């Protein structure tokens with residue numbers, strides 16, 4: 305039986321904005337009825353999803369104390385949502401626990417942390433987040449931080465992983481915390497491979513060979529990740545999937561949307577701001593989107609490089625403003641499975657891609673920690 309796992313969604317952001325994941329919300333951005341989400345528990349069930357990593361995302365722009373506070377706020381939001389829906393979901397920290405949850409008819413919620421800022425420069429904080437259930441650490445996000453450089457800024461701070469970052473990697477290995485290389489710079493990636501004794505993951509990244517964005521991984525990186533036993537989980541964001549889409553005016557429209565959203569969040573009764581926000585969403589959605597089949601093209605590419613054991617799915621839902629055509633929310637994720645079948649993948653291969661590969665790495669990282 306397939307265990308369908310999504311290794312990255314930003315849904316905790318929606319939970320703290322007030323979304324009720326026990327209630328399904330119609331897809332499509334409706335200002336005034338915000339938040340409208342790509343994910344909720346009914347949509348996950350409809351999509352046949354058995355488990356998801358909910359990302360505890362903090363912006364690199366926060367001060368250290370603000371980022372730690374924000375991380376607790378987001379974790380608390382996820383704890384609340386799980387507690388309020390005991391008939392639908394349950395926490396998981398291991399593949400074995402997730403499989404038991406599935407037997408009991410429950411979807412598993414895992415925690416990951418996107419950006420290491422909340423641990424500040426204190427490994428005891430890393431250990432506390434692990435104790436709270438966090439099972440992967442994305443070392444940074446769109447800025448260079450105390451741990452390593454990000455792929456986003458032109459100016460790098462460390463030229464890879466910092467001396468403190470090296471300690472973080474060693475502690476993650478010791479604890480059994482997965483290290484996530486999505487968002488980090490190429491130099492940081494190569495340092496992580498050098499310093500980490502356990503396999504590492506890219507929880508939501510695509511292939512540079514098919515879409516040349518710096519957030520994506522080169523063939524050389526994918527081969528090295530696989531050689532170390534790791535896995536790349538394909539992101540659904542159209543601009544990471546497709547060069548043509550990335551060359552459109554989407555980036556300018558994203559900026560306009562962010563500003564409009566920020567203004568409207570502060571003054572939700574302002575009709576003019578609401579109209580600006582609606583227009584920015586309509587403009588973004590007017591750009592021709594790649595099909596959901598493009599996600600499978602990226603899977604095919606990884607398979608052609610390193611075989612079926614090193615690829616999976618990391619949607620980035622609720623963290624992206626547009627989606628591929630036909631993959632508008634998590635309820636439609638079965639289309640990817642159907643497309644894999646159509647392209648001739650065997651059932652055991654689909655099982656590996658759907659979640660088996662990521663679980664194998666989780667178990668390997670835990671085994672490594674137990675043996676340390």
Ligand SMILES: [Zn+2]
Nearest residue numbers: 418487508623
């Ligand atoms: Zn991300």
